[in-house]
Amino acid sequence: MTATIQIKNLPQDDRTNGWFNTMPVPAPPARVLEGEQTADWLVIGAGYTGLGAARRLAELRPNDRVIILDAGRVGLNSAGRNAGFAIDLPHNVDMADIAKCQRQTKLNRAGLAHLTEVIESHQINCYWSKRGKVHAAAVPHGQKSIAEFAKGLDGLGEPYTLLDAPALRARLGTSLYTFGIHTPGCYLMQPAALVRGLAHALPPSVELYEDSPVIEVSYGQPVRVKTPGGGVSAPKLILATEAFTNAFGFLQGRIFTLFTFASLTRPLTDAEVMALGGEPDWGIIPGTRGGTTLRFTWDRRILIRNSLSYEPQSRYDPARIEGIRAKHTRAFRRRFPMLPDVTFEHTWGGSLCISRNRGISFGELASGVYGSICQNGVGVAKGTISGRMIAELATGQDSELLSDMLTFGPPESLPAQPFMGWGVRARLKFEEWRAGPEM
Ligand SMILES: Cc1cc2nc3c(=O)[nH]c(=O)nc-3n(C[C@H](O)[C@H](O)[C@H](O)COP(=O)(O)OP(=O)(O)OC[C@H]3O[C@@H](n4cnc5c(N)ncnc54)[C@H](O)[C@@H]3O)c2cc1C
Incomplete structure (x- = not known):
């Protein structure tokens, strides 16, 4: 892999999202990254996966500085644009592998239990309703x-x-x-209100910068990234960037x-x-x-x-x-x-x-670079729990849920273009x- 990559394909979420636009309290102005920063952990992407990862890092390493960068505004991303179903069960039950479906259901429910706990303890007004x-x-x-x-x-x-x-x-x-x-x-819930509430409820050791797209990444020790207004160096990086992960040099031809x-x-x-x-x-x-x-x-x-x-x-x-x-x-x-x-x-x-194949890329993608990528269109519960689990993996934890998470296969290769x-x-x-x- 090239050591330094210019990130050319950036998210361009427009302002049309009805959930975001009908929130009773408009989002405050974005906190944008400025100047050079160092952190213990850098998370890129502030959807369910990135926010889940950052919160879990703060729980496990309360003295570490965690920075999250997002290209746009939280709530204007897919996490805030979806249909608002936080789903426990797999859509298609594979009768040939019931145990796998049971593990997925258990993980999804752990994600939902976590969301319920944060929503209740921080009184996030997102109409969360079972x-x-x-x-x-x-x-x-x-x-x-x-x-x-x-x-x-x-x-x-x-x-x-x-x-x-x-x-x-x-x-x-x-x-x-x-x-x-x-x-x-x-x-069921209001997704933009949920994801903004989750961002607002982050522990104090986590700093979130919005409208701060990563435009260059240099892999090495530490990893360094640049945004239009600044940069971050951190020994460990977690990617929670869904299909934009290709632009970071990973998973081409798989997602x-x-x-x-x-x-x-x-x-x-x-x-x-x-x-x-x-x-x-x-x-x-x-x-x-x-x-x-x-x-x-x-x-x-x-x-x-x-x-x-x-x-x-x-x-x-x-x-x-x-x-x-x-x-x-x-x-x-x-x-x-x-x-x-x-x-x-x-x-x-x-x-x-x-x-x-509905696979997920979960694990260490390169030295010091972790990712939980490809939620396959049902990322509210899955993204939340896989984000928490990638933080556990990156900090060397051992848990039953993490073991379950590690059993899912990665995305298979896609056919070449133009056949794809x-x-x-x-x-x-x-x-x-x-x-x-x-x-
Ligand atoms: C219309 C619609 C309906 C849906 N309905 C549902 C539903 O009902 N239930 C459900 O579970 N799922 C649903 N989904 C899917 C769900 O929204 C996603 O699976 C989920 O948002 C994935 O979460 P995530 O955190 O992994 O990624 P995302 O929410 O996509 O977040 C990735 C983040 O990475 C950031 N990023 C990417 N590149 C960079 C960069 N270079 N620099 C900085 N930041 C970057 C992006 O700005 C983005 O905020 C729906 C999606 C849509 C569009």
Whole structure:
């Protein structure tokens, strides 16, 4: 590996994120890195993984100075742009390896328990609520995958409730769905408020600098990085940079970026809530992969998330947003004909770091450089716990959870371009077509 690398591919999270823009208390001005600093630990990336790692470092090494650098504002990153499901169970239960799914569930639950503890002790107002989640299907293919999920939950010994069309309508208001399943262990929340709250609640030995992109890294002892306004030297570096990790010289040809898109309505009026019916505060995961995720929030907004696009440069063309919003509007009207006057106030895109085999890169990437990379689109619980575990690994701890974490395989090699691009785009198109009315 080259000793010094210029980081050319930087995150460009725009300000369109509806969760960030509807927070009752706006984010204070960013603390930007200035001048040359030395620290015991440098963490790059302030999403769930980086914040989890930094907090665990502070617990284990309270006298060490920990610096976190992020290219943008916490809450404008994927950690603050997501659909707000903090998920305990694997989406797909691999019947051939139930023990692996049990380990993943145990780790996710440890992540959720940790988040619950920090949210409660620091009174983070992010509407953290154990509402569970509903997987709902409107097409035979989706129904089949939900039935398989139920079998997998039987194998794991996890509780669930199957829901028929009237039960789904009674819970969710919409009559689109014909078959569903409720699992009780998922938390729903406001992701930008959660991740900003986590950043605000960091222990005093951790300093967070935002709007401070790392533009150059020199590996060695110590590791040195440069930002536009300063630099940091530290003997140990933790990367929590998801797909941008390629720019740091790691995991090329093993991870890739998908973008997905969300829209948020204005709050519904009392009359609209009555017309919708159903329960307050719910979340739907689609039965088919290419389908639509939905939330009805504590403040009576409806969120729609669908559409995936393959973006090797880890950015999307903002000109696409109008088309995406039109697609979200169609998905909304199909589900909620009783809400004809409700429109979207916010539409945004956000990135997911994906590997072909759902593998995670967890461990020492080079001497003194650690990483927990590739949360495969479900990073709230997974990122939190794997961040905590990478701090344990880097400080030489030994724990049952860390041993479990170390059993997961790394991301497999991806096909070479242009086959990779053709393959992923064709697959995404097919999944969207197959979702039919679940889109
Ligand atoms: C629309 C959408 C819906 C989603 N829904 C869910 C959901 O409901 N539940 C769920 O669990 N997950 C969901 N996800 C995925 C989830 O948001 C991610 O898996 C999670 O944010 C990953 O956390 P992370 O901390 O590892 O990485 P990120 O949150 O991506 O944070 C990485 C950080 O690294 C920083 N960085 C990168 N390069 C540099 C650099 N050069 N210098 C400084 N900083 C840098 C970035 O600015 C960023 O803040 C969704 C994602 C999207 C986009």
